[in-house]
Structure formats: C-alpha cells, structure tokens
Amino acid sequence: MPRPPRAEQFSPDEVCIVHVTQRCVRRAFLAGVDAVTGKDYSCRREWIRRRMESLASVFSIDILSYSVMSSHVHVILRNRPDVLAKWSDAEVALRWLKVFPGHRLEEHLAEPTENDVQTLVRDKQRLKTIRQRLADISWFMRALSEPIARRANKVDECTGHFWEGRFKAQRIVDETGLLACSMYVDLNPVRAAMADAPDHSPHTSAYDRIEAAKGKQIDSAAFDLKPIPTEAAAKATRDTPVESVRQQQGTKRANPTGRQVLRDGWLAPLPLDSGTLSSDPQSHTKGFRSSDRGFLSLSLSDYVRLLRWVAQHGNDKVKVPRSLAKTLESLGIDVSMWREIVWHWNAYFGQSSCIGRRESMQADAERTGHHWHRGQSRASACFI
Structure with missing residues (x-):
C-alpha cells in the first residue's frame, strides 16, 4: 500500500497532530561520532534543536515532543490555524520575513525592515498564501531541513543531498496514540543504548522538561519579532562596513532577543488545562512558542515517572506498579502491552500512516x- 498524499494526512486549515521523521541520507552520521572516519558531528544536534526553537517562535505550530538521533530526527507537531487567525497581517508578514527574507544582495540586509513588512502587507494575494503556510507542517519541515543541510554541506565541504528525501509523516488520531508515540520519541536514545534514562538523554523533549522542572534556563533562540526601522537600516548600510555588520549579525543571531527561557519554554506544555474552554486557542504572548495549550491528560510528574519506569525495565516481564497501571487504563491502554508498544514501536506502527486505537x-x-x-x-x- 503506497504512502498516502500529504493532503490526506494533514491540512493547514485544521488542527491535527503529526509524527514526523526526517532521516539523513549519508553513511556519515547526522550527529554523533562516525565510527568509520572518527569525526564528531555531535554539535549538529544543537543546530537542529536551536533551529526548531527558532521556528517555534514564528510558525503557528506547536512542538510537542522531539528527539535528535545519530542518523534521524523525530518530531511531533500540532498545527494551530486557530492561533494563526488571531495574528494581524503585519504579524504574519514579519514572521514570514524572519524565516524567508528573500533574495538579498548582502547578508546584513536579511533582517526585515518596516518597509519590507508593509510592502508584503499590501500584497494581499501573496499574504493570503503566506498566512496558510505558517500553519503548514510541510513548510515548517522545509524551514527546518534546508538550513541544516546547507550548513552541514558547508562544514563538510561538499554538495548534494543531506536528507534522504521528504519527511515521513504519521497522523496521530487520539490521545492514546499520542501518549504512546510521545513516549516512543522520548525514549529513542534509551532504546538505542545511547543513554540509560530520559534524565541523561540530551536533545530530547523529555530531558528538556526534566531540566526545566529544576529551573534550568538557556539562551533563547527565538526570533526577535520586531522589524528594523527603515531609516536605521539605511543608515547602517551606508555607514557600517559590510564585514563589521556581518560579524554583529552573527553574534545577534546566537541570541536574537537577548533573553533567557526555561529549557522547555519553547515546547508546548505537556498537561492539558481542563479548566480552559476548548474554543480558546490559548495563544502564547511571550514570543517563544505558538500557544500555551497542553496535549496529554496527565501531569508532567506522572509522565516522567512512566518514562523512567519503562526506561529502567525495558521489555522485562515486570509487573507495572498499580499507580502507573491506573494511569494507563484511564487512557484506554492495555497495561500488559504497554512496554511492548514503546519498545517495539516499528513492529506495530512502523509502516502505518496513522497512529491510534483501532476505531480511531x-x-x-x-x-x-x-x-x-x-x-x-x-x-x-x-x-x-
């Protein structure tokens, strides 16, 4: 059975949750130490995490879970056209120009000016297309993958494909499937024997949430959502040497806003807020992510306990503690099959374009x- 068209799996016009996998085409590792050449590509993990963090601040797409492995990346995304509908035309134009500034003669002109924003706002037909793209998972993955490929090719001093092809997508159709998939993604380094627990698995959403619960903060990679005044940009172009401006821009891009954020501040919160009306998009207002809506009906502490227990016992025939069993049963999960699902995910859902209970x-x-x-x-x- 061929892979279904993207248009069947998700649409930028409706809220949907998708598990995405992007795999590196080369024998050389995406990230980590290549056993053949001995080269260490570990820094690429942080490239990818920071790029996702940047995109989370401009797209109307929530990042629910992720893990960066040696040869591939897992991300669970939820597009939010309801959040996008609240943004003004100027906001949409600015966010788009931050990611796709267009063709510029000089690198230091890549930051959008007020004039750039207003020019795009006046082009209503193009703005309509752009507004839709900001809630499109395919465009999010394009904005994630292309810069990483270009940067890796530059470091490796080569050309050609970096990713093996378009990303693989699986639509998640209920909360039961979402919990199972999220745990599978977070436990990928443990399953691959790269770590012994989620607490020791950097570049996963589980690690970020655990560290954030301890108060750990990082320099924010979020875009600074303010256009440059046109006059100031013109003066900088006239009066500042190009090389000097490039150096300043490189420093600024490392932390565009100059702010710090909790390590998981750019990720969607994990617990759903049952007290909030379902029609409320819960738009985020601090500039780090799309919304403040959670995605699972359990607390972060329960989720982490479940992760740690599965990581510790793997596929051993050990009875699930009653407190964890109740949590699983309340979500419609067969306790006897839980570790089997997480540990041997590909045997159950590896070839499926959809994840969830049978009726879903x-x-x-x-x-x-x-x-x-x-x-x-x-x-x-x-x-x-």
Missing part, C-alpha cells in the same frame, strides 16, 4: 475515503 484509525480512514489503515489489526492488540 478506522474513522480516519473513512474520512479520507479509504476502507482501512495499515496496522489497524495490530493496534487492536495494544489498546483497550
């Missing part, structure tokens, strides 16, 4: 005009 997968297949999704029968063994 069936409903999604009917939505797209199909009779079934691959993996439905295996999903029935996992969930109650």
Whole structure:
C-alpha cells in the first residue's frame, strides 16, 4: 500500500497532530561520532534543536515532543490555524520575513525592515498564501531541513543531498496514540543504548522538561519579532562596513532577543488545562512558542515517572506498579502491552500512516475515503 498524499494526512486549515521523521541520507552520521572516519558531528544536534526553537517562535505550530538521533530526527507537531487567525497581517508578514527574507544582495540586509513588512502587507494575494503556510507542517519541515543541510554541506565541504528525501509523516488520531508515540520519541536514545534514562538523554523533549522542572534556563533562540526601522537600516548600510555588520549579525543571531527561557519554554506544555474552554486557542504572548495549550491528560510528574519506569525495565516481564497501571487504563491502554508498544514501536506502527486505537484509525480512514489503515489489526492488540 503506497504512502498516502500529504493532503490526506494533514491540512493547514485544521488542527491535527503529526509524527514526523526526517532521516539523513549519508553513511556519515547526522550527529554523533562516525565510527568509520572518527569525526564528531555531535554539535549538529544543537543546530537542529536551536533551529526548531527558532521556528517555534514564528510558525503557528506547536512542538510537542522531539528527539535528535545519530542518523534521524523525530518530531511531533500540532498545527494551530486557530492561533494563526488571531495574528494581524503585519504579524504574519514579519514572521514570514524572519524565516524567508528573500533574495538579498548582502547578508546584513536579511533582517526585515518596516518597509519590507508593509510592502508584503499590501500584497494581499501573496499574504493570503503566506498566512496558510505558517500553519503548514510541510513548510515548517522545509524551514527546518534546508538550513541544516546547507550548513552541514558547508562544514563538510561538499554538495548534494543531506536528507534522504521528504519527511515521513504519521497522523496521530487520539490521545492514546499520542501518549504512546510521545513516549516512543522520548525514549529513542534509551532504546538505542545511547543513554540509560530520559534524565541523561540530551536533545530530547523529555530531558528538556526534566531540566526545566529544576529551573534550568538557556539562551533563547527565538526570533526577535520586531522589524528594523527603515531609516536605521539605511543608515547602517551606508555607514557600517559590510564585514563589521556581518560579524554583529552573527553574534545577534546566537541570541536574537537577548533573553533567557526555561529549557522547555519553547515546547508546548505537556498537561492539558481542563479548566480552559476548548474554543480558546490559548495563544502564547511571550514570543517563544505558538500557544500555551497542553496535549496529554496527565501531569508532567506522572509522565516522567512512566518514562523512567519503562526506561529502567525495558521489555522485562515486570509487573507495572498499580499507580502507573491506573494511569494507563484511564487512557484506554492495555497495561500488559504497554512496554511492548514503546519498545517495539516499528513492529506495530512502523509502516502505518496513522497512529491510534483501532476505531480511531478506522474513522480516519473513512474520512479520507479509504476502507482501512495499515496496522489497524495490530493496534487492536495494544489498546483497550
């Protein structure tokens, strides 16, 4: 069964949650130490994390979970057209120009000016297209992948493809599937024997949340959502040597806003706020992420306890503690199958374009005009 079209899996016009995987094409590692050449590519993990953090501040897309592995990246994304609808035309134009400044004669002209923003605002047809793209998961992945590929090629002094192709996408259709997929993503380094616990797995969302709970802060990589005054930009162009401005821009881009943020401040909060009306988009106002809406009906402490327990026991035949079993059962998960799902994820959902309980997968297949999704029968063994 061929992979379904992107338009069937997600749309920028409706809220949907998607598990995305992007894999490196080369024998050389995406990140980590290449056992053949001995080269250390570990710094690329932070390139990718910081790029995701930057994009989280401008796209109307929530980053729920992620992990950066040696040869591939996992991200769970939720697009938010409801948040996008609250943004003014000027906001949309500025956010777009921060990521896609267009063709410029000089690198130091890449920062958008007030005139650039107003010029784009006046082009209503283009602005309509751009507004839709800011909630499009495909455009988010393009903005993530292309700069990383260019930077890696420059460091490696080579040309050609860096990623093996377009990202793989799996639509997540219920909270049960979301919890399972989120834990699979967070525990990838443990499953790969790169770490012994989520607490020791940098460049994963679990690690970021655990460190943030301790008060750990980092320099923010969020874009500074303020246009440069046109007159100031013109004066800088006339009076400042190009090389000097390039050096200043390079320093500024390392921390554009000059602020610090909790290590998970750019990620979507984990627990859902049951006291908030579902129609409220919960737009984020501090400039680090799209919204303040959570995505799971359990607390961060319960989620971390569950992660640590699965990481410790792996696929051993050890009874699940009653307190954790109640949490799983309340979400419709077969306790006896839980570790099996997380530890052998690809056997159940590796070839599926959809993740969730069998009835949810069936409903999604009917939505797209199909009779079934691959993996439905295996999903029935996992969930109650």
